[in-house]
Amino acid sequence: MAPVTERSVMLERDAQLEEKNLFQKLKDTCQAASFLAPFLIMIILFFAVPVILTAVLAFSGMDFKLQWNFVGLDNFIRILKDPVIPQVAANTLVYVVFTCIINVGFGFLLAVMTAYFIKNESVGLFFRTLWLLPRMTPSVVYALLWIWFLEPTENGMLNIIFKSLFDMQPHNWIQDNPMKVIIFANGMIGASFGMIVFSAAIKSIPEDYFRAAMVDGANDFQIIKNIIIPFLKWPIMFATIWQTLSLLTSYEYILLLTDGGPLFDSEVLSLFAYHKAFANFEFGYGAASAMVLVIIGALITLLMLKLFGYERMMNPSKLGN
């Protein structure tokens, strides 16, 4: 009789389920909502609201008097006419492109070093941790270290090194090469991101591929070229997009190292918006510059996703079978 009893119990349960269905659905929705609520509230409060405010602000001429006097497209026209904008735009392009190359390229190099050449897992981990340290340091401390390192007097560390090596006179590094300094400083700290992503990806390539390539006669360089890079296509693309976007909007190291100077020599668009809003208290104009940045960011994202093929990236794993 056992199967019959079991079956009747199942039928009874089905009926109960049917009854509960509507109530259950409502309950499920509430439950899901309650789990999402804290995060949703945060997003609305700290992202959606500021974005909308900024967008509205961009069409106003708000200044230190904090009055909403709407001026239409005046701010945007002013951006187009602003004599420093061409330099700021060029700086932004140089900063984003070169820092991104260092971030991704150097990150890849570090990943190959620590995950491919160093076979010992704990040694690799040690070096990766070392490279992560700047990321764990507060930005201000990191920037200060660079400022001390590049100190223009004869007591600056780089000056001491150059003096002892080439007997060179002290050099004002930041003043003379502001863009190079911010690109290098940003590149060094940003490389750890690519390093983590890429080394995890290298570790996940099945060992057999390396063995097959070794037996097929590939040396280390050929293995990197023919195995590692093709397998890392998607992580490389992801890191490139991610870094491009975050570099477009980040300015804290520039602010701390050069503050955009000398004059506008290292001013980038995000720092420009910051300066307009919080140094000159031209909130409306600052908001408009920020809006331009958001639009550029969105366009670049769309373009890159199209270029790399987002749908294909989202397909199931590209590794192995």
Place this chain on the structure above:
Amino acid sequence: MKVIFENVTKKFGNFTAVDNLNVKFKDGEFVALLGPSGCGKTTTLLMIAGIYKPSSGKIMFDDKVMNDVLPKNRNIGMCFQSYALYPHMTVFENIAFPLKLKKMSKDEIKKRVMQAANKVEIGHLLDRKPGQLSGGQQQRVSLARALVKEPQIMLLDEPLSNLDARLRINMRAEIKKLQKDLGINMVLVTHDQTEALTMADRIAIMNNGKLQDFDIPEELYENPKNLFIANFIGNPPMNFIDVELVEEEGKYFVKNEVIKLELPESSRERFDFSSCSKQLVLGIRPEDLTITESKCNTLQAEIYVVEPLGRDKLVNVVIGERKYKIIAPPKFNADTGDKVNISLNFAKIHLFDKTSEGSIRRNRV
């Protein structure tokens, strides 16, 4: 090309993967490295490939010590269980890869890729990516990639275990044919005794990093040197009975609580009873047991279950507490619980020392 291992040991930290291996593969021989997982067979293969270096000892190809020769300079072809086909390259590019690295001319590459591809019958698949191929086709591509270099030695690491049963049987024969046609050395790593028995000229059977025996399949099957080999080779596996050896009135008996069997006169020639211990393990293959009417010198058993295999029937019986397997003719019929008598083919029994696990068979001259 001869492959010679001389006192080869491979350690990973404190773990000894391969323990003092001494073995010699003949020129053009098909050798299987057989053993359960973790026995050191893949480590041995990777040492031939040069991917692992021995911790001590020497590996030689003919007279040349290979310990420090890089994989790319060894002229080996290798197939992997996962096939390890480069997913971003087409079949053609995959097969051409080793040649491209050798900087051969385009025409030469094309010619040799076509040759290798036709040899394994994948000439029509050259434009596809590995992801678009079935398991069997991928297997052929990996064979072609290994063959295209015209290697002196081919290493196969569990090449068939990802294929379905029918395809596996086909590929078994094809790989063996390929090896015979090319006349090159092949080393096959497998945990599947059927693969080893059917394909290899000689089998090196390994356990816990130690070589148990290296011999032709028939010899390993007929005269296993120790309990491990007896247990590992043969399907269904050999039956084992713990027994005590006793001598009564000039005759030898093996007995335990439930059985007592007289060993025939001839067994004195096969086994060395004088120097062995009294605690033995009697081994007998399922096909060397017969169900009979006779009660003389037989085992009394109870039918546990009968499994028809098509060609014959596998009868599971219980003697005392333990279960044993017998191959019976297809017409045999019995119900669970029936009492039967089982006679042994005494010419085919195996006796092992219980402590040392070695066979007490006399060495043949």
